[in-house]
Amino acid sequence: MLAATGCxxxxxxxxxxxxxxxxxxxxxxxEVGVLRADAAELAEFxxxxxxxxxxxxxxxxxxxxxxxHAAQVARLTQVLSPRAAAASPSPSPSPSPSPSPSPSPSPSPSxxxxxxxxxxxxxPPLRSRTGTTPQRRPLMASLCxxxxxxxxxxxxxxPDAEPGSALVPGExxxxxxxxxxxxxxxxxxxxxxxxxxxxxxxxxxxxxxxQIDQWRAEAQVEPALGYPMAAPGSSKDAVARAAQGMLTxxxxxxxxxxxxxxxxxxxxxxxxxxxxxxxxxxxxxxxxAPLLPFPGLx
Numbered sequence: 001m002l003a004a005t006g007c008x009x010x011x012x013x014x015x016x017x018x019x020x021x022x023x024x025x026x027x028x029x030x031e032v033g034v035l036r037a038d039a040a041e042l043a044e045f046x047x048x049x050x051x052x053x054x055x056x057x058x059x060x061x062x063x064x065x066x067x068x069h070a071a072q073v074a075r076l077t078q079v080l081s082p083r084a085a086a087a088s089p090s091p092s093p094s095p096s097p098s099p100s101p102s103p104s105p106s107p108s109p110s111x112x113x114x115x116x117x118x119x120x121x122x123x124p125p126l127r128s129r130t131g132t133t134p135q136r137r138p139l140m141a142s143l144c145x146x147x148x149x150x151x152x153x154x155x156x157x158x159p160d161a162e163p164g165s166a167l168v169p170g171e172x173x174x175x176x177x178x179x180x181x182x183x184x185x186x187x188x189x190x191x192x193x194x195x196x197x198x199x200x201x202x203x204x205x206x207x208x209x210x211q212i213d214q215w216r217a218e219a220q221v222e223p224a225l226g227y228p229m230a231a232p233g234s235s236k237d238a239v240a241r242a243a244q245g246m247l248t249x250x251x252x253x254x255x256x257x258x259x260x261x262x263x264x265x266x267x268x269x270x271x272x273x274x275x276x277x278x279x280x281x282x283x284x285x286x287x288x289a290p291l292l293p294f295p296g297l298x
Contacts, residue, residue: 025083025084026081026084028081028133028136029080029081029083029084031129031136032076032079032080032084033080033084035072035076035139035143036072036073036076036077036080038122038125039069039070039072039073039076040069040073041118042065042069042118042119042122043066043069043070043072043073045111045114045115045118045119046062046063046065046066046069046115047062047063047066048111048114048115049062049111049112049114049115050062050063050065050066051111052111052112053111053112054109054112058112061153061154062112062115062154064285064290064291065115065119065150065153065154065291067291068146068150068291068292068293069293071293072143072146072293072294075293075294112154115154116151116154116155116156119147119150119151119154119156120147120151120156120158120159122147123144123147123148123151123158123159123161124159124161126140126143126144126147126270126274127144127161127267127270127271127274130266130267134262134263137258137262137263137266137269138258138259138262138269138296138297139294139297140262140266140269140270141258141261141262141266141269141270141273141274141277141296142255142258142274142277142294142295142296142297143294144270144274144278145273145274145275145276145277145278145281145295145296146278146281146291146292146293146294146295147278148274148275148277148278148279148281148282149277149278149279149281149282149285149291149295151278152278152279152282153282153285158275158278161270161271161275162267162271163268163271163272164265164266164267164268164269164270164271164272165265165267165268166218166268167218167219167257167261167268167272168264169218169219169220169221171257171260171261172215172218172219172220172221172257173219173221174253174256174257175215175219175253175254175256175257175276176212176215176216176219176221177221177223177224177227177253178249178250178252178253178254179208179211179212179215179250180212180221180223180224180227181227181246181249181250182208182246182247182249182250183205183208183209183212183223184223184226184227184229185227185229185242185246186201186204186205186208186243186246187205188229188232189201189232189239189242189243189246190202190205192232192233192234192238192239193234193239194234194236194239197236197239197240200243200286200287201239201243204243204247204283204286204287207279207283211276211279240287240288243287244284244287244288244289247280247283247284247287247289248284248289250280251277251280251281251284251292251295251296252296254273254276254277254280254296255277255295255296255297256296257273258273258296258297261273273296277295277296278295280295281295
């Protein structure tokens with residue numbers, strides 16, 4: 001299952017490319033070409049890891065990552081200028097394997113380790129890219145967020161980074177209220193959930209609480225008295241849908257901060273917002289939501 005929509009900033013705005021009638025490729029096209037080649041390589045690594053995975057869970061995650069990276073290749077190909085597209089044929093990543101629970105014929109721990117290594121290695125170059133145009137910077141931060149989510153879902157840790165400058169309080173107004181709303185609603189959802197789902201709600205709520213503690217002083221935003229919420233059902237599907245909805249709203253709110261933050265300080269976008277977006281995306285996936293190729297962008 002794969003979705004490429006649902007967040008607040010239009011992908012078209014982040015990656016629109018002017019056509020440059022030049023004998024060579026424009027800096028914008030060269031940049032997109034590098035990003036596309038990187039995504040194609042990651043799709044290959046993920047496809048191999050999915051085929052060789054030892055468990056159904058590992059196979060599912062790697063298969064979904066292969067599909068996400070293939071979607072990134074397709075979208076980045078679309079935004080190349082006609083000259084660049086003609087000069088640089090699209091990479092053709094292997095078809096994404098089905099993430100079905102059928103047994104793998106030859107489990108290979110090295111394939112999974114290779115995927116983790118490659119996903120982690122793709123993060124520092126994205127952090128260092130400020131984008132050849134201001135309109136490109138949200139794309140860099142979004143791709144960086146997707147790599148963060150991938151590393152977390154593969155059970156590894158994200159490389160340390162310079163966080164960049166502190167965010168301006170006004171930039172955090174909507175994101176912080178989204179965090180407060182998620183905290184409020186997850187507390188209500190926990191009362192409706194049952195058994196193992198209640199434990200999962202508690203884990204998500206604990207993470208949200210930690211993020212509030214981390215961002216509150218910098219944001220200088222206090223919570224409202226309450227946040228509207230439809231009465232959740234108590235079935236497993238109803239609880240999962242409610243949690244997905246809350247986390248999707250949270251992702252959208254933090255994604256809408258990307259243009260302003262990346263325009264002011266692209267390193268803050270990559271060092272501060274990308275890890276947050278990636279963590280939200282990982283939690284969404286844990287509740288059954290589809291992975292997005294460009295978290296925070298639509």
